[in-house]
Amino acid sequence: MNTELQMLLFTAVTISCLHTVTGPDHYIPFIALSRARDWTATRTVMWTLLCGLAHVGSSILLGILGIGMGWSLSRIGGLENLRGGIAGWALLSFGLLYTVWGIKRAWQNKAHRHFDIYDDGNIYVYEHQHGDVVYPQERRKVTPWIMLLIFGLGPCEPLIPLLTYPAARHSAYGMVMLVVIFTIFTLLTMIVMVLLGYYGFSFLRTSRLEKYVHALGGFTIFICGVGMVFLEW
Template sequence: MDELLLLSVTAFSLGFIHTILGPDHYLPFIVIGKARNWSTTRTMWITFFSGIGHVGSSVLIGMVGIALGASLGRLESIEAFRGEIVGWLLFAFGLAYTFYGIYKYMKNAHHAHLPAFLMPKKVRRHHHLPTNEQEAKNINLTPWILFLIFVFGPCEVLIPLLIFPAYTHSVGGMLLITLFFALATISTMLLTVYLGHKGSSLVKFKHQERYIHLLAGAVILVSGAGMVFLGW
């Protein structure tokens, strides 16, 4: 029991450290939420479900692997491979969103000072559409992309913590450790994203709509590049 208590406290501590030291756990939600003008509630829900997918995928792999008798080294190699995949996915998403930001910047800058009658007809129609109609015509895949990226994202520090209760055949111990780790990881994600989202709402840029998507893409691109090339 003392060992399980110690492991649970360790799991909570590592969950917090693992999250707070990984900017990829919160920066994408903050910058995309700012760029897409998401409400705080929507941003938090997207973060919450992404956190569930992030922790849940590692828990599933760990428990299935342990049940099948896979070695710790084998499970860690699987998590390392998943880490490489998610780094490239985040890098690719950041690159794609950066190009999207460049497109939006050029489009807004090109038409920013033109009177309405000089704008192309297609641009005028889009410009005068009500906000809710624009949203209805545009399928927003961004939250799903973020969710899928986080499902691929590994929690490398979790699986070694599950080995001891698995060795002692304690299913309750495994669930307890998983619960503590999940609480620390998801709550840290939520708190950090909440503070970042509220803080970003206080920052007002002149003509921010021109380059806010470009800035968001650049931040995600740097985060992905750090994972791929620097091992963040």
């Protein structure tokens, strides 16, 4: 395995774990549902896996766009021999732009999804901005099947540029490895966080980082791109 692929895989692991841990919505609802419905640990993990697979599946479908972009980069006339360098610069540029967008989004306090857990165990999903009042009629009751739909419609966008690089290098092995590693670590992180909550362990205040998750993902990609372009990782 070459150094470039190792760096991409490390970035995929970092993003998948960051994306999950800093987003309480990836595990708190499963913990609440398990308590409200008196689920066993096995059933709780099963629903976590199903929703996690839906989440990763939509991310992979979005990542196909990255594959298409990578193939396009590799076919630019007269630049065939430079395709690795072009892909590296594309990775760096996307990471920088995504970081800036993520910081701007955090500062602008954009509306985002949240789950609300009532005392009777019912869970409701809604969108809001920090500081806004959300009225009961603006909330939708959550069932396990609704959770599956929500996760299926919520992909992880940073997978796009990660798949662009091996696609530009015509590395099917690299693309498969990225998808497999991203999937495994996303699911593992979700399961670990859910089981910690299921057995009563408290979490760090990861919710404080939630609004910066896009900026953190972009910065991780940017560092990877810097390594590809300037440090010849």
